[in-house]
Amino acid sequence: MTNCKSVVTPTSVKSAKISSPSPDFHNPSLFRQLVGSLQYLTLTRPDITYAVNKVSQHMHQPSEKHFEDLKRILRYIHGSLHIGLPLYSNSITLTAYVDSDWDGEQSDRKSTSGYCMFFGNTLTSWSVKKQATVARSSTEAEY
Structure with missing residues (x-):
């Protein structure tokens, strides 16, 4: 390739x-x-x-x-x-974002949730995971 x-x-x-x-x-x-x-x-x-x-x-x-x-x-x-991931040293602010995709997978009806954390402008941690159970509402998927 x-x-x-x-x-x-x-x-x-x-x-x-x-x-x-x-x-x-x-x-x-x-x-x-x-x-x-x-x-x-x-x-x-x-x-x-x-x-x-x-x-x-x-x-x-x-x-x-x-x-x-x-x-x-x-x-x-x-x-x-x-x-690639840029590394900056301009701020010491910790910021986190979380979201989920309720009923996003049509084949098994499970939601996908994820988060990312920034230290300043540098991404330090992230995760995306398909939830183990089927959420009955968007609120349950977010929880």
């Missing part, structure tokens, strides 16, 4: 809510190794965190479509090697 064509986003802008079944990927071990490496890379590249989270949900039985999604992330990284 050293000579691949770069893309500007790690995931497709047009996401199909319901897609036709795709055949199983012939080398699930390779898929798992690549996803594991990308999970490690998310420590310094929060811009790929959502996309890596989505492909990692299919590690138990990856399909050809999931491998195409994985290759798209790699193509995005190839074209955005200059992106």
Whole structure:
């Protein structure tokens, strides 16, 4: 993939809510190794965190479509090697943001919640997680 064509986003802008079944990927071990490496890379590249989270949900039985999604992330990284986390020392203010996406995943109806924390202008901590249970309301999803 050293000579691949770069893309500007790690995931497709047009996401199909319901897609036709795709055949199983012939080398699930390779898929798992690549996803594991990308999970490690998310420590310094929060811009790929959502996309890596989505492909990692299919590690138990990856399909050809999931491998195409994985290759798209790699193509995005190839074209955005200059992106990273900036470190500034201009302020000592601690700021946190939290949000959730109630009923955002149509396949299992579970919400996704996340947070990010800044020390000054430097991102120091972040997390995105699919919630374990189905929230019955947006208030419950936020809680």
